[in-house]
Amino acid sequence: MFQGASSLSLDAKGRLAVPTRHRDVLSACAAGQLTITKHPHGCLMVFPRPQWEQFRERIAALPMSAQWWKRIFLGNAMDCELDSAGRVLIAPELRAAAGLNKEAVLLGMGNHFELWDAQAYAAQEAQAMQGELPEALKDFSF
Numbered sequence: 460m461f462q463g464a465s466s467l468s469l470d471a472k473g474r475l476a477v478p479t480r481h482r483d484v485l486s487a488c489a490a491g492q493l494t495i496t497k498h499p500h501g502c503l504m505v506f507p508r509p510q511w512e513q514f515r516e517r518i519a520a521l522p523m524s525a526q527w528w529k530r531i532f533l534g535n536a537m538d539c540e541l542d543s544a545g546r547v548l549i550a551p552e553l554r555a556a557a558g559l560n561k562e563a564v565l566l567g568m569g570n571h572f573e574l575w576d577a578q579a580y581a582a583q584e585a586q587a588m589q590g591e592l593p594e595a596l597k598d599f600s601f
Contacts, residue, residue: 460484461567466577468561473554474546475563475574482545491541495553496532501579503549503557505565505572511536514571549574 465478477485485491489507494515498504506514518532537550549559562577575583 460488460570461572462569463567465565467563467565469549469554469559469563470546473549473551473559474542475549475565476544476546477541478565479545481565481567481572482541485541492538493540493547494536494538495547495549495574496536497553497556498573499531500583501557502576503553503559503574505547505574507571508538510570 461481461484463480465481467475467478469475485493485507489509492508494506494508494511496504496506515533515536518529521529535553535556537553539547539550541547554560557574558576558579559574560576564575564577564580566573566575566580
């Protein structure tokens with residue numbers, strides 16, 4: 460559903476303009492309603508509400524041994540909506556958790572997005588590119 464990278468800027472109020480190519484899909488599939496939460500890699504996960512509800516059910520069903528993951532994903536989740544200008548307000552707590560200041564990268568990850576601080580993403584991507592391919596990718600032809 461969602462793919463590709465977009466370089467974006469947060470405004471002074473912490474709002475982010477969602478790219479037009481994603482805005483129409485988000486309006487159609489989720490009426491502009493989103494849920495944002497922490498990701499363990501230091502970015503934020505941005506879900507259209509129907510996909511969030513599926514993800515939330517899977518996380519809620521985890522055993523007690525995964526209680527901290529429930530806290531990370533569910534305890535930090537915040538609902539929001541696209542405004543009339545196609546912007547979404549990223550809560551200060553979530554901006555701080557992902558180190559988001561001004562420049563950001565929005566990555567389409569299929570059924571959700573990842574929102575990264577641009578510098579943090581560039582650093583982690585460079586590190587990944589220097590490493591060895593994971594076993595799961597070794598059969599791919601590049």
